[in-house]
Amino acid sequence: MAFDWLNKFHHDMEKGPDYAVKTLAAYRLGMKAKGSIVGVVVQPAPNCCDLARNLPAGKVYHPDHAPVLPLPNCPQGRRCGCVYRPAMTYQQAEEG
């Protein structure tokens, strides 16, 4: 993948207090407006908590049902390195 540094950088950014609300709202709108987004994936950080590690890998959630990041009791708080990623139709086509 090109620009791996940015992926890592994004994981390392401090999250705003409304990170989950804003990101999931954006994806919800994207799905409603029939863009190429099909859902949201949680991408755990390499040093994530047990709760995050136990999330089903690569699962595509509807934004209404996605876990709220940072997960409850995450020891890193807003420094939690787990992120949401949009799941796009063309990725599914590639994987499928």
Add this chain to the structure above:
Amino acid sequence: MNSMAGVLLRVPLFKLYRQFDWPRMLPINLTLSPSPKCNSRCLTCNIWMKREDELTLDEWDKVLASLGRAPYYFTISGGEPLMYPHVVELTQLTYEHCRPGVITIPTNGILPTIPERVERIARSCPKSQVIINLSLDGVGEKHDFIRGVVGNFKKFEQRLEQLLSLRSRLSNLTVGIHSVVSVFSVGHLDEIIAYAHQSGADQFITEIAEPRVELDTVGLPITPSPEDYAKAIDRLIAYVESKRFTGLARITEAFRVEYYKLVKRILDEQDQVIACYAGWVSAHIYSDGTVWPCCVRADNLGNLRDHNYDFKEIWFGEKIKEVRRSIAAKECHCPLANASYTNMLHDIPTLARVGAKVLRPGNKRQQTAIADTPRPAPTAEMVAKK
């Protein structure tokens, strides 16, 4: 200082600033994103999904007043900037406070109100060069597919015709075509070049699709492979070099070729090939008032609402220092066009190559590119025009 000469005079000062944190300078290249709202549904961008607590015009007025005459180059970005209801007023405020040399506005060309808005902008900023770049990612249905809007290409052609007609009456208006080279379009770049060549537009520019925090595309596979990009871009370089340019266009095109070569190196080497001046010379103000060094990293340097709308408080504050350290330490690299052109202006070897190229007498016209480039299949509109 809103002349190109003023910009060049500041180059050595910015080099000092980057190295020694002195003399303190405001950026010359600013991107404003008044709203993320967009009526495109591009495969390469997710910004249209966002909603923000946008700065009001009154707030923009204060921010722009705090910048004074320092910026030379403004980009009014989006979302779709010409859909933003106050885009004319925002541009007028920019002109009133900053008197920039250049104001660039990209557009998807969808809305029928675009020509009227562009005319009002160009007329109200008579001493600035206003550049409107229409997005084109394919010819015909390929464009519609990538942009996610049925009928977009037809509207693009209508808008291009209208803007070219406007250009003939407004001497400070430039109309360009802008193409994002992504995994979805890299295979038909030749076709886009051929289309742009016959379109009558003043310029054809491309930018590689790279992931950006701003666009919520981090981690998405939208960037072409270095090999695919190199193959496509070599054709584009051959095309640019096959054309004869005079005056300012000759300099612009020489920089453009340098940019394409720079992108190839960045993709190959995965490194900040030349020093990046984002955070010193260029900056981005997002719609909610957050200041970023660039839209790729989108580090939150502070929100203007928390700093009495004074850009200087953020630019000369403490928080930006760590970001500048990170950029100078090459902890990031990207081919973002907006920043890259500024960076090239501060890179002596690039300046020397551009200078040599521009000064070389009688650039021999090469006849290779366009002749070998497949012509696009004619659209109904093109046939009708003929």
